[in-house]
Amino acid sequence: MDFTDYDTRVAGYAVIVDADDRVLTTWWNGEARPELANWSLPGGGIEFDEAIEDGIIREVYEESGYRVELTGFLGTSTWINTEHPRPRKGVRLFYTAR
Numbered sequence: 001m002d003f004t005d006y007d008t009r010v011a012g013y014a015v016i017v018d019a020d021d022r023v024l025t026t027w028w029n030g031e032a033r034p035e036l037a038n039w040s041l042p043g044g045g046i047e048f049d050e051a052i053e054d055g056i057i058r059e060v061y062e063e064s065g066y067r068v069e070l071t072g073f074l075g076t077s078t079w080i081n082t083e084h085p086r087p088r089k090g091v092r093l094f095y096t097a098r
Contacts, residue, residue: 006087012056013043014068014097026063041094042066052093060097068097 016024023041030037042063046055053070060068074094081088 001087006089007084009088009090010046010052010093011044011090012046012052012059012093012095013041014056014060014070014095015041015074016060016066016068016097024064024066053095056093056095056097070095070097072096 014024018024025039026042028036028038028040042060043056044059044063046052050058056070057068060066072095074096076094077092079090079092081090
């Protein structure tokens with residue numbers, strides 16, 4: 001499959017750990033699928049015209065009310081969904097933050 005045959009969703013997430021080794025999570029309501037509701041790292045979809053880092057900072061604030069500073073890059077993960085009319089590939093980027 002050529003890259004023009006599917007959509008790509010880029011998302012960024014922050015891993016925020018306090019002095020007591022607690023990780024900040026936010027509640028994701030599952031959108032239209034309530035059976036998927038669960039706790040998640042703060043973050044989400046990056047807008048087309050924004051830098052990944054700026055999108056993560058925005059998403060963390062929208063979801064938690066905290067203003068954060070990114071402190072390092074952790075890694076990536078990907079997922080594929082062929083159940084949509086047009087296949088989708090998701091790319092997640094993880095950063096540490098404080």
